[in-house]
Amino acid sequence: MALGWVAKQVRDLKDQHLYNNIVTVDSPIGSEMVVNGKKVLNFCSNNYLGLANHPKLKEGAVNAIKKFGVGPAAVRTIAGTTSLHKKLEEKLAKFKKTEAVITLQSGFTANLAVIPALVGEGDLIFSDELNHASIIDGCRLSRAEVIRYAHLDTKDLEEKLKTSKKGVKKLVITDGVFSMDGDIAPLDKIYDVSSKYDAILMVDDAHGEGVLGTSGRGIVDHFKLHGKVDIEVGTMSKAFGVVGGMVAGRTEIIEWLSQRARPFLFSSAMTLPDVGACLAAVELLEKSGKLVEKLWDNANYLRSGLKKLGFDTGTSITPIIPLMLGDSKLAQDFSKELFNEGLFAKAITYPTVAQGKARIRIMNSAGHTQKQLDRALQIFAKVGKKLKVI
Ligand SMILES: Cc1ncc(COP(=O)(O)O)c(C=O)c1O
Structure with missing residues (x-):
């Protein structure tokens, strides 16, 4: 049978503790959710x-549908x-203080859209070694030669450009904010090096949109690089709470x-309810930066609490906090124990992160209350001690 190998591959993933169990959510996405029939604290969603x-x-x-x-x-x-759609694009351009915006179906497709439209066979792409899968796929589609530079390392980038x-x-x-480590690209320095060697500069700000900059205007606003970064890819699937790329x-x-x-050119546009909801999200952010401030307060509180407990939170300086565990079985057991205690946070294992770098990825939200954060710290402490991580 031509596809006989598939079942074996799936079995192997399970044996190697690399199988992704996809849970069922039966409630709105919020700081608490019903997951596999159980009400839990949610530290998993973007x-x-x-x-x-x-x-x-x-x-x-609803108004868009009507x-x-x-x-x-x-x-x-x-x-x-x-x-x-036009109104959303105009609003986003104004919000991001850029000349124009085009929306696509998702952040993933935005990367597939942009990269092959800008470079092709014979051209060169310089890509951070930890860039997102959608960037990697966009690079492959373009047929340009890809030169990977060491993570966040502008010296290495310069050497390779030179x-x-x-x-x-x-x-x-x-990437702007790296989705598995929660660290930030030094975009100001990357801009200096790119412009020195006359390279086009593109940042994928999926996890910086709604998180970095004034009222969540993103990484370009955070570094005050308006008009200098050539392409800013973003997503409305994370902080904006909807789905869509830009x-x-x-x-x-x-x-x-x-x-x-x-x-x-070859795929339909964002759906109307998504566009209507995204418009409302931008309007909320234009009016107030309070939610963004709350997000950062929550994240800083949780990170310092986890560090005090003795956990290794890697290089994170954003609301994405990895609990570095190393071994994938330990990460999966940790996630199961958290769930038993009423907290949902997923184990991230190979191939999403390198072998030996398994972790629990904790996603913060402005929606968490102080009581929920304190409860979360109690649960992390209990599970950490039980599994001898702390
Ligand atoms: C850096 C980065 N780019 C793009 C995407 C894809 O975004 P979307 O979910 O909107 O397709 C993600 C999502 O995980 C991401 O982290």
């Missing part, structure tokens, strides 16, 4: 600002684009993407 079930976003989605229906029913270049082929297009790509940049680049980016 719901940084607690917007996934926010009344204003639900209202935005006016426009549900789906766009074709790609935008063929069947037209709704005024709601000694690379001349007379071809060069694209430097980095690319922000100069008008001519965004226009080029509307003509050549394949996921824009």
Whole structure:
């Protein structure tokens, strides 16, 4: 049988403690959720600002459905684009203080859209070695040569740029906030090096959107690099609490993407309720940065509590906090014990992170209350002692 090997591969994953058990959620996404029938504290979702079930976003989605229906029913270049999609793109551009924005179906597709539209065979991409899978796939699709530089290492990046082929297009790509470690790319230094060697600069700010910068305007705002970073990819699937990708940049680049980016040309647009909800999310952030402040207060409180307990939280300086455990079986056992105690936080193992770097990834949210954070610290302490991690 041609596909006989598949069942064996799945069995092997289970034997090696690398199998991903996908749990069932039976409640809205919030600081507490019903997971596999049990009410637990949620430290797993990318719901940084607690917007996934926010009344204003639900209202935005419902109003969009009432006016426009549900789906766009074709790609935008063929069947037209709704005024709601245009409104969202204009609002996002203003919010991010950039000339223009184009939206796509997700952050993943945004990376697949941009990279092959900018570079091709014979060109060079300089990519942080820990960049997200969607960047890696976008690079592969482009057929450009990929040169990986050491994580966050601008000296290594410069060395590689300096000694690379001349007379071809060069694209430097980095994640903004790294999704598994919670550290931040030194974008100011990366900009200095990229501009010195005349390279295009692209940042994927999936985990910085709604988290970094004034009122969550993202990493470019955080480093005050407006107008300097060529491409800012973002997602509305995390802090915005919805689903959707975006690319922000100069008008001519965004226009080029509307003509050549394949996921824009050959796949339907964001759905109308998603667009309506995203509009409401931007409006909330424009009005107030309170949720972003609460997110950071919560994250700092939890991180310092975990450190005091003796946990290794790696290099995280953002609301993504890894509990570094190393061994994948230990990470999976840790996650199970947390769940038994009423806390949902997933084990992250190979291939999402390197072999031997398994961890529990703790995702903070502005939605957590002080009481929930204290309860979480008690649970982490209990499980950490039981499994002899602390
Ligand atoms: C850095 C980065 N880029 C892109 C994505 C994909 O975003 P989306 O879920 O909107 O497809 C993610 C999500 O995990 C991410 O962490």
